């Protein structure tokens with residue numbers, strides 16, 4: 022699965038959305054640049070807005086793009102005078118995206134992006150139900166809620182590709198609903214599934230970190246602890262033990278598992294359980310699954326801090342300081 026995010030950004034908001042999606046989904050990035058850059062500032066805003074209203078197509082700095090190389094294309098823009106910024110007009114005219122799986126996001130200061138998103142959808146010849154995201158100045162006025170919304174949207178957009186796994190569904194109190202769903206389909210409102218993250222600590226106080234394969238579609242090459250979605254019929258602990266067996270070839274003793282954190286996320290529709298196991302395994306006894314994991318290392322808390330500070334760790338592990 023190869024995906025790309027094509028965007029234009031004058032003041033950094035659309036750029037932030039594009040970069041956080043790329044970080045989460047492992048998508049490539051293409052930033053459009055007009056040959057004559059648009060100026061910032063109030064007066065020029067009026068003239069740029071006029072260009073957008075009259076659907077101008079400014080010449081772009083040469084770029085390389087071949088739609089056929091991608092399974093999923095995400096396109097983003099700031100809203101200018103209710104319209105897509107003009108560089109998007111050029112891009113969408115120069116490239117035939119008909120029949121491609123496209124999704125669109127727009128940043129605005131008002132939240133009123135419906136017209137702009139509709140216009141982009143039309144220009145791209147996209148399906149009626151193409152996923153859309155409207156977000157208010159996420160860079161100029163950041164909030165955790167906005168970041169969550171962006172991430173949730175990205176996961177929905179890319180999640181639609183997977184469908185080989187069944188998940189059990191639970192209500193807000195974690196009572197089974199007696200229903201299952203296919204991974205990647207939309208999770209109904211009020212329903213949740215269980216996701217596990219498994220930490221292993223050895224007697225030297227080091228934690229086993231694994232590096233996601235470069236072939237993964239989400240966060241390729243990022244460091245994390247083993248984890249994943251619990252499958253239908255499994256308990257959270259059974260899911261944790263299975264994930265570690267599958268990815269690292271380590272057989273954990275379920276009796277040694279301690280649930281150290283459990284959080285319900287309404288945005289991601291999951292109960293996210295964090296398990297801790299005290300276990301001593303030599304690095305050469307680990308049989309990692311190459312398609313999933315490209316490296317494994319026992320690391321100190323300081324080394325893990327360093328990974329996080331250098332943006333080399335999976336974003337969903339942002340809670341790690343609470344447990345190590």
Ligand SMILES: Cc1cc2nc3c(=O)[nH]c(=O)nc-3n(C[C@H](O)[C@H](O)[C@H](O)COP(=O)(O)O)c2cc1C
Pocket residue numbers: 029030031032033034035036065066067069070098099100101102103104128129130131132133157158159
């Ligand atoms: C020329 C221009 C026109 C704009 N017109 C609108 C508008 O019609 N509606 C709106 O809500 N925001 C409007 N904005 C605000 C931007 O859409 C918003 O701040 C967006 O987040 C900027 O994205 P960027 O940082 O990626 O350029 C306009 C901004 C500019 C520069």
